[in-house]
Amino acid sequence: MKKVLMAALLASCSFAAFSQQGGFSSPETGAAQGGFKGPGLVSGVISVAQAKTFRDDAWVVLEGYVVRQVGKELYEFRDSSGTINVDISDKYWMGQNISPNDKVRIEGEVDKDWNSVEIDVTKVTLIK
Numbered sequence: 001m002k003k004v005l006m007a008a009l010l011a012s013c014s015f016a017a018f019s020q021q022g023g024f025s026s027p028e029t030g031a032a033q034g035g036f037k038g039p040g041l042v043s044g045v046i047s048v049a050q051a052k053t054f055r056d057d058a059w060v061v062l063e064g065y066v067v068r069q070v071g072k073e074l075y076e077f078r079d080s081s082g083t084i085n086v087d088i089s090d091k092y093w094m095g096q097n098i099s100p101n102d103k104v105r106i107e108g109e110v111d112k113d114w115n116s117v118e119i120d121v122t123k124v125t126l127i128k
Helices: 002-019 048-053
Strands: 059-069 074-079 082-088 103-112 117-126
Touching: 048 059, 048 074, 048 082, 048 117, 059 082, 082 103
Parallel strands: 082 117
Antiparallel strands: 059 074, 059 103, 074 082, 103 117
16 A cells, blocks of 8 residues: 555656646747747737727726726726726725826726626736
């Protein structure tokens, strides 16, 4: 029994060593550095109008202003293209004090319901 256990332990250790060698690399980026590099998710900042057209659970980055609170953790977010409700849990404010005059970058997922679209925010960054 001890030999079988030792063999299983050695096999799992050697598998772990091989699995930590990096991730996928697209032809444009060369050698793998530890994660996916290539086409796929939208990268960069998009507008509120664009975010409203994205599919449910799409990852988005927006820049604009949190203009008012409309619920316990629900806020109205505005940029030059329009407004959208954003759900920001208290922990994602990270101690930052944000006013309607402060430009912020928010990152999160599109949350589409039957007749509404909002962003579930996971990061709020004050832009200086």
